Amino acid sequence: MGGTMDGTKQQRRGNTRQRIQDVALELFAEQGYEKTSLREIAERLDVTKAALYYHFKTKEEIIVSLFEDLTQPIQDLIEWGRQQPHTLETKREIIRRYSDALDGAAPLFRFMQENQATVRELRIGDTFKSRMTGLRDIIIDPESSLTDQVRCISALFTLHAGMFVMQDMESDPEERRKAVLEVAIDLVTQADRGSRGH
Amino acid sequence: MGGTMDGTKQQRRGNTRQRIQDVALELFAEQGYEKTSLREIAERLDVTKAALYYHFKTKEEIIVSLFEDLTQPIQDLIEWGRQQPHTLETKREIIRRYSDALDGAAPLFRFMQENQATVRELRIGDTFKSRMTGLRDIIIDPESSLTDQVRCISALFTLHAGMFVMQDMESDPEERRKAVLEVAIDLVTQADRGSRGH
Amino acid sequence: MGGTMDGTKQQRRGNTRQRIQDVALELFAEQGYEKTSLREIAERLDVTKAALYYHFKTKEEIIVSLFEDLTQPIQDLIEWGRQQPHTLETKREIIRRYSDALDGAAPLFRFMQENQATVRELRIGDTFKSRMTGLRDIIIDPESSLTDQVRCISALFTLHAGMFVMQDMESDPEERRKAVLEVAIDLVTQADRGSRGH
Amino acid sequence: MGGTMDGTKQQRRGNTRQRIQDVALELFAEQGYEKTSLREIAERLDVTKAALYYHFKTKEEIIVSLFEDLTQPIQDLIEWGRQQPHTLETKREIIRRYSDALDGAAPLFRFMQENQATVRELRIGDTFKSRMTGLRDIIIDPESSLTDQVRCISALFTLHAGMFVMQDMESDPEERRKAVLEVAIDLVTQADRGSRGH
DNA sequence: GATGAATGAGCGTTCATTCAT
DNA sequence: AATGAATGAACGCTCATTCAT
Numbered sequence: 034m035g036g037t038m039d040g041t042k043q044q045r046r047g048n049t050r051q052r053i054q055d056v057a058l059e060l061f062a063e064q065g066y067e068k069t070s071l072r073e074i075a076e077r078l079d080v081t082k083a084a085l086y087y088h089f090k091t092k093e094e095i096i097v098s099l100f101e102d103l104t105q106p107i108q109d110l111i112e113w114g115r116q117q118p119h120t121l122e123t124k125r126e127i128i129r130r131y132s133d134a135l136d137g138a139a140p141l142f143r144f145m146q147e148n149q150a151t152v153r154e155l156r157i158g159d160t161f162k163s164r165m166t167g168l169r170d171i172i173i174d175p176e177s178s179l180t181d182q183v184r185c186i187s188a189l190f191t192l193h194a195g196m197f198v199m200q201d202m203e204s205d206p207e208e209r210r211k212a213v214l215e216v217a218i219d220l221v222t223q224a225d226r227g228s229r230g231h
Numbered sequence: 232m233g234g235t236m237d238g239t240k241q242q243r244r245g246n247t248r249q250r251i252q253d254v255a256l257e258l259f260a261e262q263g264y265e266k267t268s269l270r271e272i273a274e275r276l277d278v279t280k281a282a283l284y285y286h287f288k289t290k291e292e293i294i295v296s297l298f299e300d301l302t303q304p305i306q307d308l309i310e311w312g313r314q315q316p317h318t319l320e321t322k323r324e325i326i327r328r329y330s331d332a333l334d335g336a337a338p339l340f341r342f343m344q345e346n347q348a349t350v351r352e353l354r355i356g357d358t359f360k361s362r363m364t365g366l367r368d369i370i371i372d373p374e375s376s377l378t379d380q381v382r383c384i385s386a387l388f389t390l391h392a393g394m395f396v397m398q399d400m401e402s403d404p405e406e407r408r409k410a411v412l413e414v415a416i417d418l419v420t421q422a423d424r425g426s427r428g429h
Numbered sequence: 430m431g432g433t434m435d436g437t438k439q440q441r442r443g444n445t446r447q448r449i450q451d452v453a454l455e456l457f458a459e460q461g462y463e464k465t466s467l468r469e470i471a472e473r474l475d476v477t478k479a480a481l482y483y484h485f486k487t488k489e490e491i492i493v494s495l496f497e498d499l500t501q502p503i504q505d506l507i508e509w510g511r512q513q514p515h516t517l518e519t520k521r522e523i524i525r526r527y528s529d530a531l532d533g534a535a536p537l538f539r540f541m542q543e544n545q546a547t548v549r550e551l552r553i554g555d556t557f558k559s560r561m562t563g564l565r566d567i568i569i570d571p572e573s574s575l576t577d578q579v580r581c582i583s584a585l586f587t588l589h590a591g592m593f594v595m596q597d598m599e600s601d602p603e604e605r606r607k608a609v610l611e612v613a614i615d616l617v618t619q620a621d622r623g624s625r626g627h
Numbered sequence: 628m629g630g631t632m633d634g635t636k637q638q639r640r641g642n643t644r645q646r647i648q649d650v651a652l653e654l655f656a657e658q659g660y661e662k663t664s665l666r667e668i669a670e671r672l673d674v675t676k677a678a679l680y681y682h683f684k685t686k687e688e689i690i691v692s693l694f695e696d697l698t699q700p701i702q703d704l705i706e707w708g709r710q711q712p713h714t715l716e717t718k719r720e721i722i723r724r725y726s727d728a729l730d731g732a733a734p735l736f737r738f739m740q741e742n743q744a745t746v747r748e749l750r751i752g753d754t755f756k757s758r759m760t761g762l763r764d765i766i767i768d769p770e771s772s773l774t775d776q777v778r779c780i781s782a783l784f785t786l787h788a789g790m791f792v793m794q795d796m797e798s799d800p801e802e803r804r805k806a807v808l809e810v811a812i813d814l815v816t817q818a819d820r821g822s823r824g825h
Numbered sequence: 826g827a828t829g830a831a832t833g834a835g836c837g838t839t840c841a842t843t844c845a846t
Numbered sequence: 847a848a849t850g851a852a853t854g855a856a857c858g859c860t861c862a863t864t865c866a867t
Contacts, residue, residue: 065348150263546659
């Protein structure tokens with residue numbers, strides 16, 4: 034395992050791009066975007082900075098590529114949601130699937146959550162915002178009371194908080210995940226109940 | 232030449248420290264901590280960078296001082312809460328007062344929310360975290376179900392989300408504030424109901 | 430001689446800006462603009478690159494400042510010329526004075542001559558072009574034949590060529606200067622003679 | 628797959644070397660040598676940078692090859708001139724033919740004119756200089772007065788200026804060309820008259 | 826006849842920070 | 847209470863060049 038000739042350099046068959054993405058995401062999530070320098074990424078990979086530029090035109094392009102690669106499931110979810118009837122069961126399913134999607138790209142979402150100021154100024158900022166708005170519009174009934182609308186948004190943010198903020202709670206991660214999901218579903222359920230007359 | 236009131240320089244009778252804090256907070260909240268340079272702050276105030284160093288030992292000290300000055304109400308709130316009985320009414324009051332406290336230092340909290348990765352590495356990171364834990368421990372009943380614990384945390388995050396994320400909703404800010412507060416109080420109420428058996 | 434305290438650093442009373450300009454002009458003229466790096470300039474002055482940035486906002490600003498400082502005489506000459514009657518004697522005087530002005534800022538003009546492609550993309554490009562046009566319009570009679578117009582431009586370029594291209598001719602510089610001036614004056618004289626019919 | 632004539636790639640039957648030269652000259656003349664990167668040339672040709680290195684050993688070799696290919700007529704002219712008697716008519720013919728030669732390789736000469744600082748440091752610098760000296764020695768009578776020698780050099784520079792500097796004059800290019808040639812011939816004629824006593 | 830992948834050196838620029846005055 | 851002048855370290859980025867395939 035390792036190189037075919039010697040062990041000095043790891044296998045480098047054409048997976049460098051992927052390796053850059055992996056290391057970059059790890060560092061971005063750990064220390065933030067601005068505090069992570071290209072030098073640092075390059076050193077971890079044992080290549081030169083210039084090698085990064087062979088694979089990505091700018092530093093921003095690295096995070097953009099990660100965003101595009103990893104948020105596809107959410108985009109799919111939104112499209113699916115738009116074609117469903119706006120029933121309570123649909124909303125619940127959206128919450129469940131969104132929870133899964135967050136889980137599937139946890140480091141990226143941790144990064145987005147913790148670097149909002151940065152993200153806002155990056156190209157992905159608008160894209161992300163419009164996705165969140167898309168999601169919101171599916172689970173919110175525009176006719177409902179403001180309170181119920183807030184409940185729906187709160188449901189989404191409970192999922193986010195569940196991933197990153199509640200990590201220091203002493204409890205089994207899997208159980209916590211279930212509890213978070215339950216609270217979120219509860220919120221959209223209450224919102225729906227209010228919206229449909231009493 | 233260069234009288235005290237000639238208008239060329241704004242009134243500056245020893246309030247420079249305060250003015251630095253004001254401008255810094257504005258810029259930190261707007262563009263993030265790392266993207267705001269001391270040069271930028273100095274230029275806005277029409278003083279030199281070196282002047283900032285007369286008032287603050289480092290860049291970090293500026294944000295630390297803001298944090299200390301502006302989060303005192305929350306510290307007070309926690310101390311007050313600790314001395315109250317752990318009744319539902321206390322919890323509701325905590326939520327109400329926390330909502331007010333957030334409002335009173337909105338730009339700082341916006342900054343903390345949007346620069347979590349940065350804050351974590353700053354000296355204020357731990358302080359902030361321990362305050363949030365303190366608050367949490369007051370409104371959470373450790374005996375209650377995990378779901379109810381999540382409800383309480385969700386209540387706090389609903390307040391946060393209410394300040395920053397929901398700003399683009401079309402609705403009167405004051406009404407939104409009330410709706411957010413209602414949802415948060417609802418969450419701790421439900422949590423309390425579960426926790427006291429029923 | 431040297432510093433007041435020690436000889437390690439030359440006197441540095443506030444003349445650094447000037448010293449940067451001097452060294453920069455020398456190097457720009459010698460090796461061209463792009464091939465001269467700020468590192469090189471800084472090293473020659475025994476300061477850091479960052480010190481250059483205290484005095485000039487960008488590399489381009491260094492050359493712009495040189496241009497502005499050193500071409501003032503030519504600007505003055507143009508303004509003077511515009512207020513004179515368009516007689517032959519005026520034109521001859523323009524040529525004489527322009528020759529002096531070139532002499533007074535020889536390194537800058539050498540630089541401009543030898544880095545035209547670069548200058549064109551710099552902020553000074555347009556300014557320089559419009560100055561040359563201004564000069565031209567003073568010594569050219571728009572009614573004259575194309576040939577005579579060419580003679581006038583040729584006169585100006587003869588002066589330029591005299592400074593830089595003819596330097597390798599074996600001959601006393603002062604005599605060459607006189608000869609060049611004679612040819613240039615001859616050209617405008619011939620142009621004038623043609624233009625006045627006779 | 629990838630047929631010879633499918634239009635995806637332009638016809639490329641071994642003419643890549645030529646195409647590199649064409650594009651390089653265009654870009655060198657337009658933006659200068661240093662500001663034109665091999666990446667840019669490669670991208671315009673839709674090949675990789677490495678492909679350039681198949682055809683030329685270095686960046687410098689590209690400009691050298693252009694110089695050698697395009698200045699052959701001038702080399703021929705000089706050799707022809709050397710074998711002619713040093714009569715006025717010969718000199719006039721030299722001027723005429725040089726004007727044609729400049730026209731035939733206008734972009735290259737524009738490049739040389741506008742990038743003198745660069746050219747000086749390149750291998751072609753000396754070659755070019757010696758060619759100019761060769762030309763000069765043919766039309767200059769070493770016995771003549773300094774003024775007349777300057778006239779001859781001025782004649783050559785008038786031709787140069789005619790190509791590049793006078794392009795913004797409002798006038799038919801062909802007429803301008805004739806006028807420039809007339810002035811240049813006039814200059815050598817005057818020089819010759821002086822040189823032969825009279 | 827060319828590409829894919831990479832390098833090493835260097836660039837212009839910005840930053841937080843220092844210190845004598 | 848503040849400035850003028852500078853530094854050292856780092857940054858994102860680009861360049862000409864190389865070489866195995």
